Amino acid sequence: MSHDLGFFSVKQGATTSEIRSLYQHSCNGDEISWPRSTAFDSFVASLEKEYPCLDSLSDDEVDDSPWSCGFDKGDGHIIVSMVFSKAAETGNYIWGLLEQNELIVYDPQADKAYLGKIELQESQATKKWWQFWK
Template sequence: MRPAAAVPAFYAALVADYPESSEADEATDESSPWSAGLDVGDGYVLMPMQWGRAAEVAPRVIELAGQHGLVCFDPQVGVVHVPPALRASGALHLQSCVGLPVSDPDLETVERAVRRLSAENWFVILEDPSGRYVQVGNGARAGAAAGGYTVEFRDDSPERHYRRVLRDREQVVSVFADFMRDPATRPAGVAWEKLSL
């Protein structure tokens, strides 16, 4: 199905789950997650969502878009959610403490996630389909001193699990960029310490 042809079907499925409020009901209808009417055009649907409903509604919107072969762009965080049929083979999966998971993220999205680490948004994980991953935790929750980052890399087995505490956020960004280039190779530039689990 061509994207422009898929949009009406996506819109129909979307409003079946989350109806738009009529103008007469808008002031009193609290069941709708939309803060204004949906804007439907040739090849797109713009959805102004109530902030308090985003955690509940956004995952379903992304799922429906994927079912119709459409990408979904979240302008709040600058992330494009790619449907499974359009993802690259071996696509990585990104998860932050705050926000929705992102499949097949680009380098900019990964770097932005790492740079947004804070006391409240304290971890980021990037994983490939085989179970290899690199993850970082910020501060005391991750076992690092204030301002520190506990970074771990795990190859495909517990025997190849490594860790390092870093102080430089840009070095952490570099570790994630290395993993994106080649998940099967331990990221360079870090004196990794093997973990015994």
């Protein structure tokens, strides 16, 4: 059993439905286009330094890895799958990285996307005419 998470560069106006769609397309092996950011690059570099991708480990190192499979990674996004037994440790490390690098996080188990602690809207709602000046 594993816990999956998707991490995406911040894009103004991103919605949960947009992130969900990108996540699903990426998991299906489709090429997705999403902007890259320095925060994303820093996050990935730090994550891979502390917990290298399963694909880069020797057979002896695999059992100690928190990952249940290799990363699904592209420009502006990375999807990881953590083994349950190491999810708390790895999740704490990831939380620390997210405090330093603002990213959108998609939790497919809960079907929710977040920017920091703020949940993204399901879709891009249009403002009422009186809200344009706020």
